Amino acid sequence: MILLENPLFAGISASELSQMEDCFQMERKTYREKEELPIGGKIGILLSGCISLNRLDIDGNLSMLEYMTEGGIFGAFFSLFADTSDLMVICEKACTVVFIDTFHITKRCHNACHHHTVVVENLLQLMTEKVQQLSEKVEILSHRSIREKLLCYFRMQSGKQGSVHFELPFSFSALASYLCVDRSAMTRELRKMKAEGLLEVNGRNICLYA
Amino acid sequence: MILLENPLFAGISASELSQMEDCFQMERKTYREKEELPIGGKIGILLSGCISLNRLDIDGNLSMLEYMTEGGIFGAFFSLFADTSDLMVICEKACTVVFIDTFHITKRCHNACHHHTVVVENLLQLMTEKVQQLSEKVEILSHRSIREKLLCYFRMQSGKQGSVHFELPFSFSALASYLCVDRSAMTRELRKMKAEGLLEVNGRNICLYA
DNA sequence: AAAGTGTTGTTGCAAATGCAACAGAAAGGG
């Protein structure tokens, strides 16, 4: 994937970007599977490959917080916890990353360049999306029963896809994990809901009546 | 509360701020209880009084998402959902608000003012904190049992206050509501945990042994 | 073809949880 296609640079021309690459002192680096990547003070943009964001558990276990494919942005502004001390970014598939020091984004330069403004706008936009995405998850997880979680999630999907018919972007196993409930219990609840006529299921296609 | 004390303007002098008030065309408005405030395209800074952020439920009910006291920041960049169409900001106690059009924050001016840089840095910092705060809540709610949620929350508090002794910032009722569990069931679980020697409770002071 | 991997559906059972209801304690307001 090309750097220019990254949402952080939406609305920026190729020539502006190459100018910015010098001005922002962007660094391009490659990593191999299982190598560790730095986090502090930089934004990382994943051009190819995959990485994971992990936290060192209190029991010493590594638990994966996020899995990212090409186009993903990580590091400063996006790291999920206050203390990055127990966070680790690990290369999952050989990857290429562009690093930008946060300093270059927040500082004002005397040129008042158009592209600089745009990057800050894009960054704010991306963070707003992150906030929204997390808020949605909180809203779903705030419900106490499996049924309520399912309905909440389904309504959101229905809203996003603009129809009572919509398609799961997940497998049902992954959905259970996303909703933080037991898969077999979720299947059981879905069966009940079908029986009550609340919805219909065909593979990953769902039709919501409630 | 004075505008200058707001975290958005941390590191900015009084003279810089008054200059900025003109340059950014900040508007100061007052509202009475139950009045509705605008959201779109602006940041609102709450100087005094209280507001609430509400969502119009699918069943037509208003559910409160956030309650904010003086110093709070709301609106663009902070609104929790993608479509602000069903969001409402309502004045809970007579309040004074300063509005800033987002345009003035993201645009580059030719002066490359120090204070402009600082405000953008502060804004990014505030949003980062919001992301962290939401991520923490997701992590807590991801656990399935009341005991695990409690332990997760207690460990975070213990970490933040830097000791196995720490104080709840909440009443226990509010804690149950924050963890999205039944209060009586939570009390029951706390009793068990005390019996097992996992922790001690004195009013809102907690000592965590696990 | 065979073996392996991941997804989905099912069930029994024990344990956890929510719910409702009640009562005493603590805090705040007039």
Place this chain on the structure above:
DNA sequence: CCCTTTCTGTTGCATTTGCAACAACACTTT
């Protein structure tokens, strides 16, 4: 001071849930 509200602790009970285990199916790899 009394009155009201909120917080806290308790219990019984029905329901929900997680867990473990198994089977059928699709798909990929060898």
